[in-house]
Amino acid sequence: xxxxxxxxxxxxxxxxxxxxxxxxxxxxxxxxxxxxxxxxxxxxxxxxxxxxxxxxxxxxxxxxxxxxxxxxxxxxxxxxxxxxxxxxxxxxxxxxxxxxxxxxxxxxxxxxxxxxxxxxxxxxxxxxxxxxxxxxxxxxxxxxxxxxxxxxxxxxxxxxxxxxxxxxxxxxxxxxxxxxxxxxxxxxxxxxxxxxxxxxxxxxxxxxxxxxxxxxxxxxxxxxxxxxxxxxxxxxxxxxxxxxxxxxxxxxxxxxxxxxxxxxxxxxxxxxxxxxxxxxxxxxxxxxxxxxxxx
Amino acid sequence: xxxxxxxxxxxxxxxxxxxxxxxxxxxxxxxxxxxxxxxxxxxxxxxxxxxxxxxxxxxxxxxxxxxxxxxxxxxxxxxxxxxxxxxxxxxxxxxxxxxxxxxxxxxxxxxxxxxxxxxxxxxxxxxxxxxxxxxxxxxxxxxxxxxxxxxxxxxxxxxxxxxxxxxxxxxxxxxxxxxxxxxxxxxxxxxxxxxxxxxxxxxxxxxxxxxxxxxxxxxxxxxxxxxxxxxxxxxxxxxxxxxxxxxxxxxxxxxxxxxxxxxxxxxxxxxxxxxxxxxxxxxxxxxxxxxxxxxxxxxxxxxxxxxxxxxxxxxxxxxxxxxxxxxxxxxxxxxxxxxxxxxxxxxxxxxxxxxxx
Numbered sequence: 001x002x003x004x005x006x007x008x009x010x011x012x013x014x015x016x017x018x019x020x021x022x023x024x025x026x027x028x029x030x031x032x033x034x035x036x037x038x039x040x041x042x043x044x045x046x047x048x049x050x051x052x053x054x055x056x057x058x059x060x061x062x063x064x065x066x067x068x069x070x071x072x073x074x075x076x077x078x079x080x081x082x083x084x085x086x087x088x089x090x091x092x093x094x095x096x097x098x099x100x101x102x103x104x105x106x107x108x109x110x111x112x113x114x115x116x117x118x119x120x121x122x123x124x125x126x127x128x129x130x131x132x133x134x135x136x137x138x139x140x141x142x143x144x145x146x147x148x149x150x151x152x153x154x155x156x157x158x159x160x161x162x163x164x165x166x167x168x169x170x171x172x173x174x175x176x177x178x179x180x181x182x183x184x185x186x187x188x189x190x191x192x193x194x195x196x197x198x199x200x201x202x203x204x205x206x207x208x209x210x211x212x213x214x215x216x217x218x219x220x221x222x223x224x225x226x227x228x229x230x231x232x233x234x235x236x237x238x239x240x241x242x243x244x245x246x247x248x249x250x251x252x253x254x255x256x257x258x259x260x261x262x263x264x265x266x267x268x269x270x271x272x273x274x275x276x277x278x279x280x281x282x283x284x285x286x287x288x289x290x291x292x293x294x295x
Numbered sequence: 296x297x298x299x300x301x302x303x304x305x306x307x308x309x310x311x312x313x314x315x316x317x318x319x320x321x322x323x324x325x326x327x328x329x330x331x332x333x334x335x336x337x338x339x340x341x342x343x344x345x346x347x348x349x350x351x352x353x354x355x356x357x358x359x360x361x362x363x364x365x366x367x368x369x370x371x372x373x374x375x376x377x378x379x380x381x382x383x384x385x386x387x388x389x390x391x392x393x394x395x396x397x398x399x400x401x402x403x404x405x406x407x408x409x410x411x412x413x414x415x416x417x418x419x420x421x422x423x424x425x426x427x428x429x430x431x432x433x434x435x436x437x438x439x440x441x442x443x444x445x446x447x448x449x450x451x452x453x454x455x456x457x458x459x460x461x462x463x464x465x466x467x468x469x470x471x472x473x474x475x476x477x478x479x480x481x482x483x484x485x486x487x488x489x490x491x492x493x494x495x496x497x498x499x500x501x502x503x504x505x506x507x508x509x510x511x512x513x514x515x516x517x518x519x520x521x522x523x524x525x526x527x528x529x530x531x532x533x534x535x536x537x538x539x540x541x542x543x544x545x546x547x548x549x550x551x552x553x554x555x556x557x558x559x560x561x562x563x564x565x566x567x568x569x570x571x572x573x574x575x576x577x578x579x580x581x582x583x584x585x586x587x588x589x590x591x592x593x594x595x596x597x598x599x600x601x602x603x604x605x606x607x608x609x610x611x612x613x614x615x616x617x618x619x620x621x622x623x624x625x626x627x628x629x630x631x632x633x634x635x636x637x638x639x640x641x642x643x644x645x646x647x648x649x650x651x652x
Contacts (some may be wrong), residue, residue, distance in 0.1 A: 037423045088625055095370050098426055099564055100624045102372070106557055107617025114610030223434065226427055234423075269438040272431035279416045279428045 008137045009256040010249050015139075015147025017248015022150040022204040023225035024232070024240045025157050026197030031234045032173040033193035034086070036094055039101040041201055042222025043108035048074050048202025049209035049218055050112045053121045063125055071202050078198030082191040105219065113216045120213035127210065146207040151241075153203055158237050160196075169193060173235065220268075224251075227271035231278050233288020243286060247274055298643045314488055331477060335470040344469045348476055350579055352538050355480040357562040357574040358487050359530030364560075365569025366487075366496065367523035368503030370426045373413070373433035374531055375555030380436060381406040381532025382539035382546050383446055386456055389540070395459035395466070399536040406532025407525045409436075414524030418517055433553050441548035453547035456540050472541040479537050483530055487571045499523055561616045565623050567630030576631035580619070585612035 023045050030038045038044075051073055056066035081104065089097050127142045160166045171179040172189040180186045208218055228247050232239025247270070255267040284290045298319050305311040315321045331351075335343050360374045371377075385402035389395055416428035440447050448454055459466050461475045490496040498519045501509035506516045539546045558581055566577020589611050623630055641648075 037426070039426070085621065085625065092624075092628065094423060095368070095426075096624055096628060098370070098423060099560070100621060102557075102560070103564075103617045103620030103624065105617070106561075107614055107621065110610040110613025110615075110617060114604075114607040114614060117604065117606045118609070223430065226430070230424070230427060266438075269435060272434040272438075275427050275431040276413070276416065276435065279424055279431075283424060 004137065005256065006253065008139070009252045011137055011139060012143060013249035013252025014245050015143045015248070016252060017228075017244040017246070018147040018150040018154070018241075019143070019204065019207055020221065020224045020248060021228055021240050021244025022153055022200055022207070023221045024228035024244060025154055025237060026200040026204075027225055027229040028232075028234060028237055028240055029157070029193050029197040029200070031229070033169050034190045035173070036097045036101070037226070037229070037234065038197065039098060039222065039226075040081075040104040040108065041197065041225055042219040043105040044074070044078070044198050044201035045205035045208065045221050046214070046216065046218035047077070047108055047112060047205070048198070049123065049205030049214040050116055050121070051202065052206050053123055053209070053214050054116065056123075063123060067202075067206055070206070071199050074198040074202040075195040078194040078196070079191045081198075082187075082194040086190070086194070087187060105222070109216050109219050118215060120215045121209070123206065123209040123214055125206070125210040140211075142211045146211060149203070149207060153200060154237065154241055157196075157200070161237065165192065223268075223275075224271045227274045227278075229285075230275055231285055233285030235289055236285070236287035239285060239287030247271060250274065298639055300643060312492065335473050340469045343473055346583070348469070348473050348542055350575075350582055351473070351476045351480050352534065352542055353558075353562065353582055354575045354578040355476070355483050355537070356531065356534045356559055357566060357578045358480075358483050358571065359527050359534055360559050361563045361566070361569065361571075361574045362487060362490070362530065363523055363527035364563050365567075366491065366503065367499045367520070367527075369414075369520065369523060371429045371527070372426055372560060373429040373431075373436070373556055374559045375551045375553065376433045376436035377406045377410050377528050377531035378535030378538060378555065379440055379548070379551030380409050381535030382543075382551065383440060383454075383535075384532070385536030386454055386539050386546055387446075389457055389459055390454075395461055395540065398459075399533055399540075402536040403529040403532035406535065407529040410528025410531070411521060411524050414521060414528070418520060433556055437548065437552060440551070447548050453545045455545040456543070459540055466540065476537055476541045479533060483534075484571060486530075487574075495519075495522070557616060561620050565619050565630055567632030568628075570630065570632035572635065573630050573632030576635070580631065581616065584619070585615050588615060 023041055026041045026044065027038055030036065030041075048070060052063065052066050052070040055061060055069050055073075056063050059066075061069075085100060085104070086097070089100055125142070127145055130141065132139045132141050132144060161170060168179075168184050169189050169192070171182075171184055172186050176186050179189075204221065205214070205218055208221065212218075224247065228240055228243045231246060232241075232243030251267055251270040254270045258266040278285060298317050300317060303316060303318075305316075310316075315324060334347060338347065356374070356378060360371060363369050363371050381402035383402075384405040385395075385398040388398035388401055393401070410432075413428060413432040416425065444452075461471075464471060466472055466475055491500070498509070498514045499522075501512065501514045502516055502519050502523075506520075509519075510516045535551075543550060562574065562577035562581045564577070565580055566575070567573025589608055592608055592611065627633055629636075
């Protein structure tokens with residue numbers, strides 16, 4: 001195995017990983033405020049992609065103009081999901097709420113391709129196809145740009161958590177009852193978290209839609225995002241950043257090295273193996289808070 | 296009215312602990328059993344092999360998953376993978392010349408052994424993390440099955456199931472396969488009905504409600520969580536074998552994808568967590584609602600001249616599963632079994648609506 005190919009795979013992996021991490025940030029945002037993992041995050045990314053495509057094609061707008069509209073729409077969708085479904089589930093066991101998000105995932109995965117047609121939709125961001133040469137290394141341009149945008153978005157999320165609203169949301173994540181009693185509107189904080197994570201998902205959906213086209217398979221981003229969120233610790237944004245790079249590189253290297261040996265498909269399995277190993281070795285991830293329960 | 300309780304006086308503890316104390320319930324159970332037994336001689340072969348048989352098999356699978364999710368309170372999103380392990384093990388053993396009864400048990404054991412490895416994650420984590428661990432299991436098992444030609448014969452290949460015999464009777468034709476599935480279903484149903492009355496079932500209930508509280512009162516959480524995974528995976532493996540031999544008749548990796556797991560989870564939730572009756576209701580609704588809805592859409596499209604795209608019709612099942620899961624969780628978290636129970640409770644005290652039941 002030559003060194004240049006490996007480095008190239010690793011560099012591409014870093015950027016792909018950052019694009020995965022953008023989906024994972026949404027999961028972390030929701031986990032931090034309401035303590036449940038959103039299994040519909042991949043479907044939200046898919047929905048964001050479809051929304052952008054629909055706005056662009058039905059209103060004849062350029063893609064770059066459609067993105068802000070789609071982002072606003074998806075913020076409302078996220079807040080609406082919280083208002084209509086999640087709020088009614090307050091007080092139910094966590095398993096039930098996870099099941100609800102799973103139901104949402106299944107429904108969206110059927111509904112959107114059903115309405116817009118299951119053919120792959122092209123979303124052209126105007127990024128040229130020619131790869132970039134960095135010394136000897138060949139880098140896919142759309143992945144490079146996507147990874148950079150993702151990095152920027154994740155940094156924005158980091159900064160956001162230090163703003164006033166972010167502090168409020170951190171308080172909610174710490175103790176919902178206590179923050180409610182000091183005058184924080186818990187439901188609103190959770191609704192904002194859902195809206196923001198939908199926004200993150202939309203950006204991720206657009207970036208991935210530009211690289212692989214928009215169809216139901218965008219919802220498979222969920223499993224990679226879960227791997228990243230779990231490896232990084234479900235309540236840590238820096239963890240997501242680092243775990244995203246790890247998962248991206250691991251996946252890229254595994255598919256580069258193992259695919260010729262087993263005949264393809266390793267890319268999809270790496271995330272699952274990482275989830276399982278993390279849970280068996282260090283269940284709370286690299287940077288997650290440990291909740292200690294002793295008997 | 297129907298469910299009349301008047302005049303029932305228990306004088307022995309055994310009487311009080313029976314499964315169906317009300318005469319009407321007893322009659323109903325007997326009637327349903329008789330109907331199921333005479334069904335193959337009454338309904339046409341098309342209905343038998345494409346409605347009744349899958350309903351029986353999927354109900355058995357839902358019972359196995361319901362044991363884990365409802366009785367033990369552990370979430371499992373990879374039950375399709377468990378069934379795949381059982382199906383492939385059993386089919387390979389049958390191909391190697393092992394009798395079907397033993398191959399079926401071996402398939403169950405294999406599922407239980409592999410399931411317990413993934414279930415071991417349950418010992419350190421719970422709820423949310425367990426959902427992820429089992430989701431990962433689904434993908435890993437899928438990958439292993441489709442990428443090792445020794446197991447699946449290649450990702451696009453399918454293995455034909457050779458003719459087998461069950462307890463000395465060759466399993467051929469619609470009626471005999473139906474009875475094999477019915478026997479397995481009856482055994483699993485009896486197990487599920489009775490397990491909640493044993494110390495094992497009560498320990499699982501304690502673990503389900505609060506695991507460290509269970510530990511405090513002396514129930515070994517470690518042991519019972521593993522046992523729950525073991526039992527449930529065993530049932531899943533056996534059902535997988537039955538599914539392969541009685542219904543599919545040739546197995547390929549794509550029959551056990553995540554869609555199957557999602558279907559099963561939907562059946563359990565729609566039917567009612569922890570309810571035996573609910574598993575049958577849930578399996579029926581999830582299996583037949585898409586068919587009925589699709590026919591309905593087709594009929595509407597032809598009567599009213601609506602242009603409904605084939606894409607939309609192809610995605611009706613997914614939308615329906617999702618909508619049913621969401622709807623039941625929001626409005627009736629205990630599922631169809633609870634709806635039946637409400638109806639039964641209403642009739643128990645009818646015409647006195649506000650009486651204690």
